[in-house]
Amino acid sequence: MADELEKIKTEERRWEEENKIGVSPKSPKVHTDLGLEVKAVYTPADIQHVDYLRNIGFPGEYPFTRGPYPEMSRHKPWRYSVFTGFDTPEETNKRWKFLYEAGQPAFNIVYDLPSHMGLDPDDPMAEGEVGRVGIPICSVDDIETAFKDLPMGKYPFYGNMETLAAIIVAMYIAAGKKRGIAEADLPGSISNDPLSTAASKSTVVFPVKNSFRLACDLIEYACKNMPHFYPLQVKGVNISEGGCSIAQEAGFVLANACCYVDECLRRGVNIDDVAPKITAFFATTPHLFEEASKYRAFRRIWARLMKEKYGAKTNSAMAFKFTTIACPLWLQFEEPELNLVRATIMGLAQALGGAQATPHPGHDEVFAIPSERSQNLALGTQQILAEETNVTKTVDPLGGSYYVEWLTDQIEKKIIEVINAVEAHGGALTALESGYIKREIINYYTKINREIESGERVIVRRNKYRVKEEKDPREMLALHTPNEEAVRRYIEQVKKLKRERNNSRVESCLIRLKEAAKGKENLMPYLIESAEAYATLGEITKALKETFGEFKAPAIIPI
C-alpha cells in the first residue's frame, strides 16, 4: 500500500513536469475562496492520511460525515419548499394554498420588518413597511388566518424569525390549541438565533443578552414540551447574506450554537435532550464542491464537539441536521432568468451535501417578493432535483472522491480556525458585542466586492459576457407588487381586534409577563397566556422592553 502511494506520487510529479503544471505563466496557481491552493488533479496520495472508519464512516453513524440518517433521501425526498409571506396573512394564505396544491410539504413563512422588530402594523414606525418584505404577524388571529383551510399540524411550520421567535411560537401554540392540536403534536422549527442576527441584520430588538435569554427560554421549553419542534436554527444564512466566507459561516454559527448549548446545560437540560433540537439554516454559494464539503465537514465537527466536549451519548445529539437555501447574495440582477440556473446548481450542492430541508429562492427575488410563477418554478426545480435526477439513489455520492475528501478536511480545518479565533476574542457573545464578528465578515466581503468590480471574479453577464440591454431587467418580469389596499384593510382589522378583545384580560397577562421578565423564570407560559388573550406582538414586545431595554446596533465601519 505504502509502495503503491509512493509510486502514485512519483507518477504525479512526472505528469506535472511533463505538462508544465503550475510552473508556466499559462498555468498559474488556482485557489478556492478560502485561499486553499487547489491542484490540477487529486489522487489516493492526497487522502492517504484519512482513516475511513474514523473520519468518514457510514451515514447515520458517528462521525456522521456522510449524513445524519442511514438512508438519507433514498426513499423520501428532502423537505423542499419556498419561503412565503407578503402583504397580509390573508394574501399569504392564498399563496400557501397554491403551494400546498403544488406539492409543498411544509409551510414556510417569512416575516415583514415590523414583525421582526416587534411593532404592530398600526404603529407609526411601521408605516410603509407592513407586508413589504414578508407577512405581518400581529396576533394569534393572523396565524389562524394564514393556516385557514390548511392542515396545520400535519406539515411542519418553518418560521424565519429571530429575536421574537418565542412570541411567534407562543402564538402558533395558541392557534394550535384553538384547532384542538396539542403543543406536543405541533411540528416545525424557527430560527430563534438573535446572535447571528446581531452580526448581520440587527433585528435583535432587546440587548443581546436579553434576546439570548428569550431564545433560550424557547429552546428549554421546546426540549420539555414540544417533541416535534426544533426551537433553534443557527442562522448561517444571515451572515452569508452579510458577505461572509463559508468557513466564517460555519465557524460563527458553531460558536453561537455552543452559547445556546452552554446556557441550556446551565439550566439543567441534558445534552442529549438539547443537542438534537439544534439545527442550522445555511446558505449555499454556487461553489458546488466547496459547499458539499462544507456540509460534510460541519457534520463531522458537530459530532465530535457533541461527543468529546459535551459528552453526548445518543446518535440524535451527534447527527447534525440542517436547512439550506441558495445564497441570495449570489443571485444577480442581470438577466434574472439565469438565477434559475444558479439556484439549481446551488440546489445540487445542497443535495450532494445532504440537506434535510431546502427552501428555494425565486429567480426574481433580487428585485421583489417572488411572484407566484417564480415560486412555482422554484418548487419545481427542487422537485426535479429530488425526484428526477437520481442523485438520491445512494447516500453521499461525492464521498470517496480524492478531491472532495481532501477538501472536506481542509474546510474542516478552516472552520476550526474560525471557532478558535472567536474563542480568542472572548467567545461568541463577547465577539459579537465588540463587533469582531461583524468586522471580520465585512472585511471578507470587501475583498470579494473588489474582485467583482475589477472583473477578476467572474459573474456571468454582470462583469463578463455582458449583453447590452436596452431595458431594465425588471421590466421583463411580472414582479410582485404590494397590495396596498389589502394592507390598509388589514391594519383596520388590527385596530378592530384591539378594540373588541377582552382588554382587561390582555392587560393582566402583560402585567404577569412583565413581572416574570424581571426574574429568571421561563417566559414561555406567560407568552402563551398572552397570545391566547390576543395580546399583540407589539404589546408583548413593549412589555418586555420595559425590563429588557432596547438593542442598539453598533455602527461599525471596518478599516
Next chain:
Amino acid sequence: MPEKIIKVLIAKPGLDGHELGAIIVIKGLRDAGMEVVYTGLHQTPEQIVASAIQEDVDVIGTSIYSGAYLVLMKKIMKLIKERVPGNKRFLIIVGGPIPPADIPELKKIGVDGVFSSRSKIEDIVKFIKDHVPSNALSL
C-alpha cells in the same frame, strides 16, 4: 483656493438592517478622500436630519433595502425643508433596489441621485463631486 473635503452622512433609515451596501459605499467614498459619518442602523428621519445638521455635512446618502423608501424619503425631505436654514442645501442620494418606475417620484420630492448595488463606486463619487452644492465647496 484649497479644495474643501466633501463631508457625507450615510444613513440607514427605517427598520431594514441590510447594511452591506452602505458599508461598501462608505469605504469607497473614504477611499476617494471624502469624510464620511455613518449613522448606524434603524434611524428615524428625525435622527437623520438632526445628524446632518449637527455634523454639517454636504451630502446625505440613505441606504434602503426594504419597500419603505418613498415613505421614508418623503419624511426626510419634509424635515429638511422645515429644519434646515434656507441658505444651506444638501445633495441627497438614495441607494437600494428601487424600481425604475419610482425614481421620478423620488426626484420630484427632491432626491438628486438614485443608485443600486450595480452602481460603481467611482460613478457615485463622480456624481457627488459633480453635483455637490456650491455653498458646500467654497471655504
